[in-house]
Amino acid sequence: MSAVEDRLAGLGLTVPDVAMPVAAYLPAVRDGNHVFTSGQLPMVSGALAGTGKVSTGGAGVSPEDAKKLAQICALNAIAAVKALIGDLDKVTRVVKVVGFVASDPAFTGHPGRGRGHRDGPGLSITSQIRDFAVGTLAGRAQDWLQGRRPEVVAARSAATVMILRDNANSSGIEVFMLRRTATMEFAPRMMVFPGGGVDPRDGDPSLPWAGPSPAQWGRLLIADEATARELVAAAVREVFEECGVLLAGPDVNSVVGNVSGPQWQAERAALLSRERSLSQMLIDRGLVLRSDLLRARAHWITPEFEPKRYDTRFFAALLPHGQIADDRTTEADHADWADPVRLLTDYARGSAQMLPPTVVCLEQVAAAASVAEFLATEVPIAPITPVLAQSADAAVIRCTLPVTSTGHLPPAEE
Numbered sequence: 001m002s003a004v005e006d007r008l009a010g011l012g013l014t015v016p017d018v019a020m021p022v023a024a025y026l027p028a029v030r031d032g033n034h035v036f037t038s039g040q041l042p043m044v045s046g047a048l049a050g051t052g053k054v055s056t057g058g059a060g061v062s063p064e065d066a067k068k069l070a071q072i073c074a075l076n077a078i079a080a081v082k083a084l085i086g087d088l089d090k091v092t093r094v095v096k097v098v099g100f101v102a103s104d105p106a107f108t109g110h111p112g113r114g115r116g117h118r119d120g121p122g123l124s125i126t127s128q129i130r131d132f133a134v135g136t137l138a139g140r141a142q143d144w145l146q147g148r149r150p151e152v153v154a155a156r157s158a159a160t161v162m163i164l165r166d167n168a169n170s171s172g173i174e175v176f177m178l179r180r181t182a183t184m185e186f187a188p189r190m191m192v193f194p195g196g197g198v199d200p201r202d203g204d205p206s207l208p209w210a211g212p213s214p215a216q217w218g219r220l221l222i223a224d225e226a227t228a229r230e231l232v233a234a235a236v237r238e239v240f241e242e243c244g245v246l247l248a249g250p251d252v253n254s255v256v257g258n259v260s261g262p263q264w265q266a267e268r269a270a271l272l273s274r275e276r277s278l279s280q281m282l283i284d285r286g287l288v289l290r291s292d293l294l295r296a297r298a299h300w301i302t303p304e305f306e307p308k309r310y311d312t313r314f315f316a317a318l319l320p321h322g323q324i325a326d327d328r329t330t331e332a333d334h335a336d337w338a339d340p341v342r343l344l345t346d347y348a349r350g351s352a353q354m355l356p357p358t359v360v361c362l363e364q365v366a367a368a369a370s371v372a373e374f375l376a377t378e379v380p381i382a383p384i385t386p387v388l389a390q391s392a393d394a395a396v397i398r399c400t401l402p403v404t405s406t407g408h409l410p411p412a413e414e
Contacts (some may be wrong), residue, residue, distance in 0.1 A: 160195025211292030257322035
């Protein structure tokens with residue numbers, strides 16, 4: 001028995017016999033030093049161990065059963081590899097795993113179901129397909145699906161930031177959330193992270209900067225240097241404007257403390273009115289933007305059928321010591337720290353409204369034990385543009401999500 005199988009046995013798992021293909025394909029093929037397995041179903045002794053959509057509403061497959069079925073799929077893939085190469089200890093690395101979770105549109109626990117294999121082999125999913133309810137745009141969505149399509153609106157560059165802190169009273173993380181006012185043209189009444197559109201002055205080359213360079217950020221964000229500078233600057237500017245958190249300091253080793261006083265509030269007002277740019281404020285204050293405090297988390301583009309669209313990079317940052325996130329923005333009627341698990345529960349019950357990117361990001365936050373763990377987790381940065389699709393009973397927003405590991409930014413270039 002291989003060391004891999006010994007490890008599985010210690011977890012109470014056994015590599016099964018190879019599941020017979022259900023069509024004209026091979027369970028696995030080898031190309032040089034790589035082995036590719038075919039798609040795996042939860043087959044046990046020649047029969048499906050379960051069928052249906054994952055749902056928490058009583059009908060379909062329960063989340064707990066879905067996790068077990070995902071584990072069966074992973075074990076079947078391992079069995080296919082073993083049958084081809086003989087000894088699992090020859091495997092030095094798992095390069096890619098693709099998982100698909102068929103679910104009810106209201107279900108939000110996809111990462112936990114798709115990671116059923118993690119209780120065994122310790123692999124990681126690289127993509128999954130998720131469906132979300134269309135919500136208030138149902139009429140426009142049906143028109144689009146039936147061919148009545150207006151001209152697609154260009155997506156405006158934007159940045160948003162998950163400001164995080166460890167929960168002082170229990171394990172887990174809290175995230176600062178805003179509920180947009182009902183009068184907002186885009187995403188009214190939605191729970192969102194602080195953020196907004198790029199200001200042309202965010203690209204000012206004279207912007208004082210510390211941490212990974214715009215060129216380094218460009219390689220991570222898949223953007224040119226100028227665009228990367230704009231996005232990172234917009235992220236820092238927007239969180240200061242909307243919740244009073246400033247990711248800047250006198251140098252690369254320090255961060256400003258409490259910025260809630262009257263003079264700082266005047267600076268926020270000047271940024272909001274566009275009287276001053278972020279670059280002007282930092283230069284006058286003798287500060288530098290701390291790009292190293294940010295972590296890139298995602299890249300979402302608003303679906304083409306929507307009347308107002310954004311091309312948004314999602315970032316995350318720890319609340320700097322001594323700073324206070326506040327509710328002074330006029331774009332929200334509620335702003336406060338939130339438990340992501342509770343907020344996701346409210347979303348599932350219909351008492352909180354969120355867009356798909358917010359839901360997915362909150363699920364990732366909820367899965368981490370601490371802010372340090374969350375910020376250290378490597379995530380892929382690839383554009384996600386949801387599309388409209390027709391399910392059995394309604395139009396849905398369908399998203400193909402990357403969920404693999406890539407790399408973080410290296411230290412700032414000298």
